[in-house]
Amino acid sequence: MIILGIDPGLANTGWGVIETRGSSCRARAYGCIQTDAKSPLTVRLKHIHDDILMVIEKYTPEQVAIEEIFFSANSRSAVATAQARGAALVACATCGLELGEYTPMQIKQAVVGTGTADKHQVQYMVRSLLRLSEQPKPDHAADALAAALCHAHLVSWYGFSKKQNIERPAAGSYRERGTRE
Template sequence: MRILGIDPGYAILGYGIVEKKGNRFEVIDYGSVTTDAKERMPDRLKHLYYSLMEIIDEYNPDAAAVEELFFNTNTKTAIKVGQARGVAILACANSGIEIEEYTPLQIKQALTGYGRADKKQVQLMVKTILNLKEVPKPDDTADALAAAICHGHSAYGRRMMNQLMKGGIR
């Protein structure tokens, strides 16, 4: 299964593509899409959308894992990040990709076994699981890869649960 992980942001949107084969993960690509703070918000969102569409077209992922918004005290920033999340979800939906959303706590739990792990612990696990020489930078990129790994860990269990709910497994 090829998974696109997305850490949404309007200034920096992190992305990571991983392939899950059995119990192993292989990194395919990762990086970030940045927007110019001097541009109008609609133009920034348009840039994010078209950049994600190019990434999706190039790598043809089977699923997308999008980090849910962690609400901070700055409402204006939260709304802008929410708009970037919407653009990311729209790009995936328009491409016919299965989309799952994960909270930061769920991602930390999936990677470290502890939902309150700090950023350094998560980054170290991304590096270790993907057998990378160093932690991906910027942080948004490591977070996107973490979301993809989280989805890879939980997708099998979710499929089994869905089959059970439909009466397919006895």
């Protein structure tokens, strides 16, 4: 199964494509879509949409994994991220990809084994699980690969429901990594 992970953002949208075979995963490609802050909002959103479409057409993923958006003090940034997410997901829908949405805690738990892992631990495990010779850069690409890995683990553990997207347990309630490996 080929999975596209997306870490959306108006300035930087990370993406990563992984391929699963049984219990192993490998990275097919990853990168980051950067938009010019001086460009109009519409142009930036179309840039994200078009580049995600190009990635899908090139690497033919069947499913897409993306992090849920949570709000902090910086709501302006959250609006921009949500708009970028909308633009990217239109491209995914155009190609018929099925969607899995995950909280940051679910991604950390699936990739590192604990929902309280820090950024560096996630990046280390992404590199390790995908047997990459170097750390994926920029961080947005590593985060996108982490979302894809989370999706791969949960799909292999719990299956995929088209109706409800991923049938996932509440964060913190599911088994620790490795119990099925």
